[in-house]
Amino acid sequence: MSEEQYLAAYDPRAYPAVAVTVDVVTLTIREGALHLLLVRRAEQPYADFWALPGGFVRPAEDLDAAAGRELAEETGLGGEDLHRVHLEQLASYGTPGRDPRMRVVSIAYLAFAPDLPEPSAGTDAGEAEWLPLAALPSRRLAFDHERIVADGLERARAKLEYTPLATRFLGEEFTIADLRAVYETVWGHPLHAGNFHRKVLSVPGLVESTGATTEHGGPRGGPRARLYRAGDARLLHPALLRPATEETAR
Amino acid sequence: MSEEQYLAAYDPRAYPAVAVTVDVVTLTIREGALHLLLVRRAEQPYADFWALPGGFVRPAEDLDAAAGRELAEETGLGGEDLHRVHLEQLASYGTPGRDPRMRVVSIAYLAFAPDLPEPSAGTDAGEAEWLPLAALPSRRLAFDHERIVADGLERARAKLEYTPLATRFLGEEFTIADLRAVYETVWGHPLHAGNFHRKVLSVPGLVESTGATTEHGGPRGGPRARLYRAGDARLLHPALLRPATEETAR
DNA sequence: GGAATAGTGTCTATGAGACATTATCTT
DNA sequence: AAGATAATGTCTCATAGACACTATTCC
Structure with missing residues (x-):
């Protein structure tokens, strides 16, 4: 039987159903540390295990919409707040047997969220x-x-280099030091304050000044810092390269 | 009904089946121009339209394996040759209605292939x-x-910057000029021969010398060129940045 | 010989990074 | 007053890119 005949005779509806789910790797920064949103599973399989928020894609529901819905359900965020969360497709995972019940292909998403209230509050x-x-x-x-979380983390670290998405971890207005803290937290590497400051201001469209400053200086002294908001760039030229860590590449 | 209850009551098998397919954006360079592998559809829907090679993921078949199988079927490549083709997951597409028959979620793959014989030869x-x-x-x-092809092209152009995948468009051995032609073709931009030469040799692990040279000079004169093969790097440090084209980013 | 190409040398502008300095604010 | 931090200045080194030059090969 040729491949052509095989395909012609192939009726997907005749096979056991394939389920399609979305799972969301949601990152935020709380108290200076990177955090991941997890939910505890109530049912088999993997009952009582922690897992990424996610679930089945509903009929006539777009993949992106399904990911946004799952995120909203778990974070309790409404329309306006949710709009400030960056959500992008990460990758798809479909190894047979990854779900013992049936064939499940999961489309994973990656989300960058500002510091949010505790997820369970006010949520179903x-x-x-x-x-x-x-x-x-x-x-x-x-x-x-x-594995999905590991892939998401690596994607997040890479994206900070060439996109302004670090601002998505912050509020509407922020200082350069706030932004630097995001980079240091995600990359796990201290950055030089002075050089970082100049670099951020030199990249077109990364941040724009609000004209205002913070109300007070830092908790341990120092002048008031100027406030900025996210710029209009979608890609950074030139990129903010992370310090050479290891030769992971070879 | 709360979301929790909704999910608990949600039985995916009770819904119309979702089909999962793979589609492959296969790029190669023929006669100095970038080419895309297409197949003509024999059946409805879109009968007689050209389409990306692809098809349903089979039961107990991994997604990567399905993409490799579809690629092999259309190119007529066997194990060893296929091993020289780079294949990576691109993105997933699941907008409702994208296939008029039923809900189809497609996992798209991106392939970089060396110059291959005509696809139909010796293939089913x-x-x-x-x-x-x-x-x-x-x-x-x-x-x-x-849309999938457009996404694949953009991914391909970006990947040439920070990976050695340009070598996947070439044979086992190649000259620096061959490699430059790949970059120029994919980026659609002429590069400075002298500077490119030096840059390629300065990036660790991009290419390694074979010690040999071409048998003859170029068709219109010039000395024999040294031959190289792909190096062992998987990421390039520093990257080969493409010349600033437009401010697509803003 | 003339033209084209491989490979190398040189110069300049630019950016990253190390370090220093000043001004401002908290304790 | 002392310490910390924001913001800027200065210096050095590495790299990208423009351009020049030599050697080699084809026609």
Whole structure:
């Protein structure tokens, strides 16, 4: 039987159903540390395991919409706040057996969120938490979600280099030091304050001045800092390169 | 009904089946121009339209394997040759209605192939062709495949900057001028021969010398060129930045 | 010989990074 | 007053890009 005949005879409806889900890797910065949104599973399989928020894509629902809905359900965010969250497709995972019940292909999304209230508050969702990423290695997640989180983290670190998405972790207005803290937290690497300052202001469209300053100086002294908001660039030229860490590449 | 209850009551098997397919954007360079592998559809919908090679993911078949299988079927490549083709996941497309028959979520892949023989030769596949990308704007593709191709092209251009994947368009051994032609073709931009030469040799792991040279000089004169093969780097530090084209970013 | 190309040398502008300095604010 | 921080200045080094030049090969 040729491939052509095989395909012609192939009726997908004759096969066991394939389920399509979305799972969202949601990152935020709380108390100077990168956090990941997790929910506790109530049912089998992987009951009581922590997992990425996600679920089945509904009929006539776009993939992006499904990811946004899952995110809104777990974070309790409404339309306006949700609009400030960056959401992008990450990758798809469909290894047979990744869900023991049936064939499940999951479209993973990556979200960058500003500091949000505790997720369970005012939400219908079950148990949910912001987990510091430092605590992740000692925790086993459901399904292949550890792999998905690792992919999301690597994507996030890379994206800070050539996009202004670091601002999505902050509020409407922020100082250069706030922005630097985001980079240091996500990259896990201290940056030179003076050089970072000049670099940020030199990249077109990264930030724009509001004209205002903070009300007070820092908690341990220092002058008031000028306030900025996100600029209109969607890609950064030139990019903010992260300090050479290791030769991961070879 | 709360979201929690909704999800608990949600049985995906009770809904109309969702089909999962893979589609492959396969790029190669023929006669100095970038080409895209297309197949002509034999059946409805979009009968007689050209489309990306692809098809349903089979039960117990990994997504990557499905993409490799579809690629092999259309190109007629065997194991060893296929091994030289770079294949990576591109993105997933699941907008409702993109396939008029039923809900279809397609996982798109991107492939970089060396110059291959005509696709139809020795293959069970139906009509297939390498289409010069310059001819693409005048051709309507099936489904949302034009969008997928556009996304694949942008990914390909970006990947040449920070990966050594340009070598995947070439044979086992190649000259620096061959490599430069790949960059110029994919980016659609002439590069300075002397500076490119030095830059390529200065990036660790991009190419390594074979010690040999070409048998003859160029067709219009010039000395014999040294031959190189792909190096062991997987990411390039520093990257080969493409010349600033437009401010697409803003 | 003339033309084209491979490979290298040189110069300049630009940016990253190390370090220093000044002004401003908190304790 | 002392310490911390925002913001800017200065210096050095590495790199990109423009341009020049030599050697080699084809016609």
